[in-house]
Amino acid sequence: MFSPEGPSLRELAVQALSSVEHGYDLLAPKFDQTPFRTPDSVLDACASALARIGPFEAGLDLACGTGAGAGVLARVCRRGVTGIDFSAGMLDVARRAVRPPGPAVSWVRGDVRALPFAPGAFDLVVSFGAFGHFLPRELPGLFAQVHAVLRPGGSFAFPVLAPPRPTSPAFWMLLGFDAVMRVRNAVWRPPFVMYYRSFRLGDVRRELERAGFDVHLETLPEFGRRADGSPRVRMIVAVSRKTGPVPA
Numbered sequence: 001m002f003s004p005e006g007p008s009l010r011e012l013a014v015q016a017l018s019s020v021e022h023g024y025d026l027l028a029p030k031f032d033q034t035p036f037r038t039p040d041s042v043l044d045a046c047a048s049a050l051a052r053i054g055p056f057e058a059g060l061d062l063a064c065g066t067g068a069g070a071g072v073l074a075r076v077c078r079r080g081v082t083g084i085d086f087s088a089g090m091l092d093v094a095r096r097a098v099r100p101p102g103p104a105v106s107w108v109r110g111d112v113r114a115l116p117f118a119p120g121a122f123d124l125v126v127s128f129g130a131f132g133h134f135l136p137r138e139l140p141g142l143f144a145q146v147h148a149v150l151r152p153g154g155s156f157a158f159p160v161l162a163p164p165r166p167t168s169p170a171f172w173m174l175l176g177f178d179a180v181m182r183v184r185n186a187v188w189r190p191p192f193v194m195y196y197r198s199f200r201l202g203d204v205r206r207e208l209e210r211a212g213f214d215v216h217l218e219t220l221p222e223f224g225r226r227a228d229g230s231p232r233v234r235m236i237v238a239v240s241r242k243t244g245p246v247p248a
Helices: 009-016 020-033 040-053 068-076 088-097 136-149 169-187 201-211
Strands: 056-062 077-085 105-109 122-126 150-161 213-219 233-240
Touching (some): 020 088, 040 068, 040 150, 068 122, 077 088, 122 136, 201 213
Parallel strands (some): 056 122, 122 150
């Protein structure tokens, strides 16, 4: 699962027994050598899809980690790219490692549930692999924050993988991982929020629409289709409505 340059079992155990913020500070130097980083193939496919929709002016990488998404934004944004994350360790790695050609890139340490940006500051917001760190009840507030910093007509985009079927080993591996995390959080503090099966497309789409977005699904053809014909990977593109959120 991990390359020789990746974290050891002991390092992962220490991380898992920490808070999310401190755990990722510890993991940051070796994060890009783990399966937790979004693969380049997914990043490239999203960049191609966004290029067909764009161009954009200013872009924000939400929960940017070591900055993989900033490279995607640099390909499709003309004016500027910003990455925000609450882990100082991850941002330190991003500052050293990510220097894409094109617009200037800035890094901000902050909580994405309280974005420190002016209303309408961005034309595009992306996120890669971060949603497992938010409980379902946190999504409405998170999406409202994204809606606030997007200009009317701006886009919020992120990839979604088709869920594994119950007959596949991946389904049971993810189920087991989530079960272990729930037990860990029941007996240990501080909690470490990282769940792979709580991000359901139907729920996400509904909350995005309530937050004031029109939601579209873009197939990423690079990954083909499953046996039933459904796409293996899609990208959600949520476009900010001028009329604002839908009343609850």
